[in-house]
Amino acid sequence: MVASNSGRTAGSDLLGQRYLAPESWEVASLGDVALVLDAYREPVNNKERQERMSGKEESELFPYYGATGQVGYIDDFKLDGKYVLLGEDGAPFLEPGKSKAYLVEGKIWVNNHAHVLKPKIFPEFFCYYLNSVDYSTVVTGTTRLKLNQRAMRRIAIAVPPLNEQRRIVAKIEELFSELDKGVESLKTARAQLKTYRQSLLKAAFEGRLTEQWRRDNADKLETADQLLERIQEEREARYQQKLEEWKAAVKEWETGGKLGTKPRKPYRPKLDVGDAANRSGSLPGGWANARIIDIAFVGTGVTPLKKRQGYYEGGKIPWVTSGAVNDLYVQEPSGWVTETALEETNLRLYPRGTLLVAMYGEGKTRGKASELAIEATTNQALAAVVTEGLAASVKPYLKWFLVYNYESIRQSSSGGVQPNLNLGIVEKTEFPLCSLDEQEQIVNQIESGVSRLSQLEEELEASFRRAELLRQSILKRAFEGKLVPQDPDDEPASVLLERIRQEQADAVGTKRGKRNAGATS
Structure with missing residues (x-):
């Protein structure tokens, strides 16, 4: 090891040092201050553990540990005592603030994803220190990522006097306890914001947000039934126009020798005028339950076969999958397809403003409903809801309804633990319809409320980040010798390390003596 005027550093053969230790401390390798008991590890798969535990009482079972904590139980134990377990693989080595090591005590069984360490210094200090090591070089x-035993033994450990180790741990735990109370309050506040957001949206679609506004404007509002009738009349007129254009295009295609792809016949909207009046239920006066198919076209897409040449390479047409619908808008495609793919498959190019509903295969953050901010095609796991003309005015309101009600819509589907939606379910999904003027009022109130909540959530997340930085700062001060004062009356760290070395040498000598005695007997 090399001493400096500002502190003590590890020798060049040691790894992972992040802090400059005080002169009164020593720097040693992990292998110098802890026994490595990896020989006692044994992996047992879940099926075998379940079979071994069958019919046994809870008191007959023992914790079974892995890389980052307990992963189950088993009917026996391999070790009995107080140990520090440090991940070998599967631990978040490069994520500051996340634990790589943890303390266990009692009768335990450890699998092969965690190293088993028996520290010769204060265990809690040793564990805190391991959680602050820079593992990027280890x-x-x-x-x-994998931490092999050879590299682990070379990790640099700054060793204060034993009494100082205890004082440091006591101070860390005191400060962390206060910090944890603050973090719990932040978590409570975050949960309350989530609850309030749901309450806001629930009130919106029950007509409670605009109750007074509706009374003040009762004589000016058309009913949902009247609005639906106007939308469907407009849709039928648009269809007839598109049908005539299609007939003319087909005639031109036939006259031209039927070259290229035959023009696609326009989709005819499913009309059900007047049915909404029979589905008003307990909604406010003038409201009614409409179905998505009453106002919109609902389509989907495909995943072009990758083995077919010319569908992906060089493609410039955006293609979106269900994993992309994790925000209110889809700004970027999941991939790109070619004009050939668009012509030869059931892909359809959807315009900006199309609403997307994930039917299955959502992303990790649980995509639900979103809106295309780009022109794009989709895969078959998305339902695309396209509104045109007068119905497009309903889209902002319908979007918020889908965002709020996605989980309940999904519950109406079938398919086991994670039920899937399908186009039929999406088409027949009912939503409470009101006049366009009231929809505008509702959307304005939702967006205003959600904006305020989002700002509060950002402030909370910033507080979480500050709490984590403070936690790291506490550890930094602790392992730089700045968290508690040094006491000149403490037994020096050098004496502690010498005693540990002697104990280990004596233990090795005892084992050799026993082996030699056995060999000559």
Whole structure:
């Protein structure tokens, strides 16, 4: 090891040092201050553990540990005592603030994803220190980082006097306890914001947000039934126009020798005028339950076969999958397809403003409903809801309804643990319809409320980040010797390390003596 005027650093053969230790401390390798008991590890798969536990009482079972914590139980134990377990693989080595090591005590069983360490210094200090090590120079691998035993033994550990280790741990736990109380309050506030957001949206679609406004404007508002009738008359007129254009295009295609793809016949909207009046239920006066198919075309897309040449390479047409619908708008495509793919498959190019509903295969953040901010095609896991003309005015209101009600819509589907939606369910999904003027009022109130909530959520997230930075700062001060005062009356760290070395040498000598005695007996 090399001493400096400002502190003590590890020798060049040690790894992972992040802090400059005080002169009164020593720097040693992990292998110098802890026994490595990896020989006691044994992986047992879940099926075998379940079979072994069958018919046994809870008191007959023991915790089974892995890389980052307990992963189950088993009917026996391999070790009994107080240990620090440090991830070998599967631990968040490069994520500051996340635990890589943890304390266990009692009768335990450990699998092969965690190293088993028996520290010769204060265990809690040792564990805190391991969670602050810079593992970027210690671990190997790319997709799944691994801490092999050889590198682990070379991790630099700053060692204060034993009494100072205890004082440091006591101070860390005191400060962390206060910090944890603050974090719990932040979590409570975040949960309350989520609840309030749901309450806001629920009130919106029950007509409670605009109750007074509706009374003040009662004589000016058309009913939902009248609005639906206007929308469907307009849709039928548009269809007839498109039908005539299609007939002319087909005639031209036939006259031209039927070259190229035959023009696609326009989709005819499903009309059900007047049915909304029979579905008013307990909604406010003038409202009625409409179905998405009453005002919109609902389509989907496909995943072109990758083995077919010319569908993807060089493509410039945006293609969106269900994993992309994790925000209110889809700004970027999931991939690109070619004009050939658009012509030869059931892909359809949807315009900006199309609403997307995930039917299955959502992303990790649980995509639900979103809106295309770009012109794009989709895969078959998305329902595309297209509104035109007068119905397009309903879109902002319908979008918020889908965002709020996605989970309940999904519950109406079938398919086991994670039920899937389908186009039929999306088409027949009912939503409470009111006049366009009232829809505008509702959307304005929702967006205003959600904007305020989003701002509060951002402030909360900033507070979470500050709390984590403060936690890291506490550890930094602790391992730089600045968290508690040094006491000159403490037994020096050098004496502690010498005692540990002697104990380990004595233990090795005892084992050799026993082996030699056995060999000569």
